[in-house]
Amino acid sequence: MKIGIVGYGNLGKAVEKVASLNKDIRIVGIFSRRKVESTNPTYTIEEAKNFKGKIDVMFMCSGSERDLATQTPEIAKMFNVIDSFDTHAKIPEHLEKVGKACKTANTSAIVCCGWDPGLFSVMRAIYSSIFDYTECFWGKGISLGHSNAVRKVDGVIDAKQYTVPNPKAVALAKKGLPINVAKHFRECYVVANEKKAEIEQSIKKIPNYFLGQPTSVKFISQKELDTKHNSLAHQGNIYSYSNIDSDAFSSHFELSMTSNPLLTAKILLAYANAILKMQKFNIYSALTPLEVPPVWLHDLSVKELTKTLC
Amino acid sequence: MKIGIVGYGNLGKAVEKVASLNKDIRIVGIFSRRKVESTNPTYTIEEAKNFKGKIDVMFMCSGSERDLATQTPEIAKMFNVIDSFDTHAKIPEHLEKVGKACKTANTSAIVCCGWDPGLFSVMRAIYSSIFDYTECFWGKGISLGHSNAVRKVDGVIDAKQYTVPNPKAVALAKKGLPINVAKHFRECYVVANEKKAEIEQSIKKIPNYFLGQPTSVKFISQKELDTKHNSLAHQGNIYSYSNIDSDAFSSHFELSMTSNPLLTAKILLAYANAILKMQKFNIYSALTPLEVPPVWLHDLSVKELTKTLC
Numbered sequence: 001m002k003i004g005i006v007g008y009g010n011l012g013k014a015v016e017k018v019a020s021l022n023k024d025i026r027i028v029g030i031f032s033r034r035k036v037e038s039t040n041p042t043y044t045i046e047e048a049k050n051f052k053g054k055i056d057v058m059f060m061c062s063g064s065e066r067d068l069a070t071q072t073p074e075i076a077k078m079f080n081v082i083d084s085f086d087t088h089a090k091i092p093e094h095l096e097k098v099g100k101a102c103k104t105a106n107t108s109a110i111v112c113c114g115w116d117p118g119l120f121s122v123m124r125a126i127y128s129s130i131f132d133y134t135e136c137f138w139g140k141g142i143s144l145g146h147s148n149a150v151r152k153v154d155g156v157i158d159a160k161q162y163t164v165p166n167p168k169a170v171a172l173a174k175k176g177l178p179i180n181v182a183k184h185f186r187e188c189y190v191v192a193n194e195k196k197a198e199i200e201q202s203i204k205k206i207p208n209y210f211l212g213q214p215t216s217v218k219f220i221s222q223k224e225l226d227t228k229h230n231s232l233a234h235q236g237n238i239y240s241y242s243n244i245d246s247d248a249f250s251s252h253f254e255l256s257m258t259s260n261p262l263l264t265a266k267i268l269l270a271y272a273n274a275i276l277k278m279q280k281f282n283i284y285s286a287l288t289p290l291e292v293p294p295v296w297l298h299d300l301s302v303k304e305l306t307k308t309l310c
Numbered sequence: 311m312k313i314g315i316v317g318y319g320n321l322g323k324a325v326e327k328v329a330s331l332n333k334d335i336r337i338v339g340i341f342s343r344r345k346v347e348s349t350n351p352t353y354t355i356e357e358a359k360n361f362k363g364k365i366d367v368m369f370m371c372s373g374s375e376r377d378l379a380t381q382t383p384e385i386a387k388m389f390n391v392i393d394s395f396d397t398h399a400k401i402p403e404h405l406e407k408v409g410k411a412c413k414t415a416n417t418s419a420i421v422c423c424g425w426d427p428g429l430f431s432v433m434r435a436i437y438s439s440i441f442d443y444t445e446c447f448w449g450k451g452i453s454l455g456h457s458n459a460v461r462k463v464d465g466v467i468d469a470k471q472y473t474v475p476n477p478k479a480v481a482l483a484k485k486g487l488p489i490n491v492a493k494h495f496r497e498c499y500v501v502a503n504e505k506k507a508e509i510e511q512s513i514k515k516i517p518n519y520f521l522g523q524p525t526s527v528k529f530i531s532q533k534e535l536d537t538k539h540n541s542l543a544h545q546g547n548i549y550s551y552s553n554i555d556s557d558a559f560s561s562h563f564e565l566s567m568t569s570n571p572l573l574t575a576k577i578l579l580a581y582a583n584a585i586l587k588m589q590k591f592n593i594y595s596a597l598t599p600l601e602v603p604p605v606w607l608h609d610l611s612v613k614e615l616t617k618t619l620c
Contacts, residue, residue, distance in 0.1 A: 017554065018554065021554065088620070091616060091617070091620050092613065092616060092617060095616065112620055117620040119436070119440070121619050121620045122436065122604050124619045125604035125605065125607060125608065125615065125619050126429070126432065126604050126607065128608075128619070129580035129581075129583070129604075129607035129608055130429070130573075130576050130577055130580045131576075242576065244327065244328065244331065244569075244572055246568075247567075247568045247569040247572050248566075248567075248568050249565075249566070249567045249568070249569075249572070249573045249576065250565075250566050250567075251563065251564065251565045251566070252562075252563070252564045253561065253562070253563050253564075254561065254562045254563075255559075255560075255561045256558075256559070256560050256561070257557075257558075257559045257560075258556075258557045258558050258559070259554075259557040259559075262554055262557050262559070263440075263559045266440050266441075266552065266559065267440055270439035270440045271439075273439070288616055288620055289604075290603070290604050290605045290612070290615060290616060290619060290620065291603045291604075291605050291612060292603060292604075293600070293601045293602060293603045294432050294435035294436050294439075294599075294600050294601075294602075295435065295600045295601050297435060297436065297439035298435065298438075298439055302600070302601060303402065305435065305600060306401060306402060306405065306598055306600060307401070307402060309431050309434050309435045309438070309600060310398070310401050310422055310427040310431045310598055310600065
């Protein structure tokens, strides 16, 4: 597979690293807005058009969701694309925009393909079809969305927010019981020079993110934030449960990573195989992982996979 | 969904029980070779042909694999069918026979749709596409195949075999290390009147099933076997792992059930939704769960599911 990488932040570098360990993948180019250095060839995003027909799948790795919202549909007019778009509320719009580009250009796309949304979406779809109860927990790990919400508070210089599952909620989920406590604790580490009491109150009042949730705020130095709170580790758990009379059924899926971008890169590379299948079957549209049959994730034929995996 | 049930052993009764708890499902009939009693209408298998066009999906619940090997393709000539065929070596042949019947009759089928093969096959396909290492463990639970192998030994009146994961092997799998010990212990409970030492030796020498595996044999009375070793509980675990330099990624999927047939029934009913989608899209063939996109497991539209599950 010949691949291109658009964006060269944490995720772009992770895709480069994972791809370079796979001898069946060749990195044709890294495309970035700013000048970047790599052992692989680097180009500006504008130069991408010169590679039409020379790249099988373009990996969209721009840092912000705002970038992906415009770049993925734009690049899909020339290349098959895959991204890990994760602004939940905007997924339907994103799918539609990318799908429209694919239809006009006979390209194929898979979007929202990280660990959540992505792998976790697939697990939720399967477990919730079998079990009557399914609950997800995230963390312990740094949440980008919540960290950004804290950073927007007046007076905050920098901040990180850890999402931490509430053990009481997890204990209820394991038994398939309704969760009547907060599912997650919100631990904020904040850099600020003044008005600390006010900042703490403002954070705790942010609706959707912190209001009504057990939130702790600790003020630390920029140096401490940079050195002690820069972990890319994350974790997720899905608990499912059903019972019929005295019989009970449960499943538990646990995912752990020391590097969120490296795992996202591994998931993107697995689902890139599905894009080649979409091209083979003339499917010129944008799908989420929810629509991808598991066999498409592998190079092997259905016959061989059935023998090996069934 | 209007369903029929062919076979009225443990699994047929489980499908009836799970289906009767779902108000969107109507049991049109139970079809059995022998005369059976139920609160639902019962018929002979020969009478099934009278229900052509009146049943959306026929649930193939015959006890033995030998029955399914002939019944599923036969019934697929008249109805959409789903089964949990699990004789690993014969899956390709079964798929082909059922698929051929579907093509001639414009019906759709999903086969090998229990928890393993079935749900576990899907999990293996997904995890093995992302992670470099994937290991499965089964049990503690009674294995039908191994129990049957013991029963065939000369002098054995009855027997049950528990498959029990070896904790040392599990510890290696959790770390993504090669497994250089036996993965499972084999605990046999045997009813026999004489030649017990010979029987024990014969069991331990059965190739593929027990030879070279840590096997214990305990002789007990028929009464003890019937009362203490009739549990339908089972469990399965899948460990996946990858590392890149000092970064590590792992997943663990654990499935537990107090009733193997009831969970199989729940899985069959979830995947029956996919058969309706196959009919909608004119897919007249036999698939395993490996080829089923997760969205097909639900009634809702792709748009609604993307909103809810992504």
